[in-house]
Amino acid sequence: MRRREDRGGVAVEMALAVPMSVLMLFLLIGAFQYSRGTVNVHSAAGSAARAASQARTAPGARQAAEASAHANLDARCLRVAVTVDTASFVRGGQVTVTVTCGVSTKGLTGVGVGGSLDITATATSPLDVYRQVALGPSADRSLPRYRRAAIR
Numbered sequence: 072m073r074r075r076e077d078r079g080g081v082a083v084e085m086a087l088a089v090p091m092s093v094l095m096l097f098l099l100i101g102a103f104q105y106s107r108g109t110v111n112v113h114s115a116a117g118s119a120a121r122a123a124s125q126a127r128t129a130p131g132a133r134q135a136a137e138a139s140a141h142a143n144l145d146a147r148c149l150r151v152a153v154t155v156d157t158a159s160f161v162r163g164g165q166v167t168v169t170v171t172c173g174v175s176t177k178g179l180t181g182v183g184v185g186g187s188l189d190i191t192a193t194a195t196s197p198l199d200v201y202r203q204v205a206l207g208p209s210a211d212r213s214l215p216r217y218r219r220a221a222i223r
Contacts, residue, residue, distance in 0.1 A: 105174075105188075105190075108147070108172070108174050109190055109192070111143070111144065111147055111172075112144065112170055112171075112172045112190045112191070113192040113194070114143065115139070115140050115143035115144050115170050115172075115192070116169070116170040116192040116193060116194040117194040117196075118140075119135075119136040119137070119139040119140040119153060119155075119168045119170060120136065120166060120167065120168040120194040120195060120196035121139075121196050122135040122138070122139040123135050123136035123139075123155055123157075123166045123168055123196065124165075124166050124196035124197065124198050124199075129157040129160045132155060132157055132160060132166055133155045133157065136153055136155045136166075136168045137153045137155070140153045140168070140170045141153075144170070144172050147172070147174075148172035148173055148174060149173040149174065149175055149187060150172075150173040151170065151171070151172055151173075152170070152171040153168065153169070153170055153171075154168070154169040154170075154171075155167070155168050155169075156168075156169075160198065161198070162198060162199070162200055162201075163197075163198060163200045164197075164198045165195050165196065165197050165198060166195070166196055166198065167193060167194070167195045168193070168194055168196075169191065169192070169193045170191070170192050170193075170194075171189055171190070171191045172189070172190045172191075173187050173188070173189055174187060174189075174190055175187055175188075176188055
């Protein structure tokens with residue numbers, strides 16, 4: 072004898088399971104895209120801090136950091152904002168760069184929900200203690216030939 076109260080149970084379960092599975096898929100895709108964007112912004116901040124630390128002057132450090140951040144993120148962000156802290160821009164000091172990237176939420180899940188999201192990263196790079204010390208001609212001659220070629 073069949074029990075009548077179980078009829079249609081699979082249809083109800085499928086009506087609940089399919090939308091929940093699709094929602095979970097969109098959440099996973101969005102989380103992956105957001106984490107990828109975060110990695111890109113952190114990488115760009117580190118690159119910008121390194122470029123700023125190699126500059127000789129504080130204004131040059133700002134220009135180098137902005138150029139590096141824009142080169143890394145212009146294709147991925149709606150807008151890029153770069154803040155450079157050169158308060159301790161002296162030999163042995165450090166330079167701190169903060170990069171903010173405005174990402175469209177339309178591409179996070181592929182559904183087309185409008186809006187934007189800001190991802191911010193900060194990186195600090197030390198300035199070289201010996202940055203203004205140059206090898207003179209006598210020190211250059213004391214090196215073997217293969218080392219002189221590698222330095223230049």
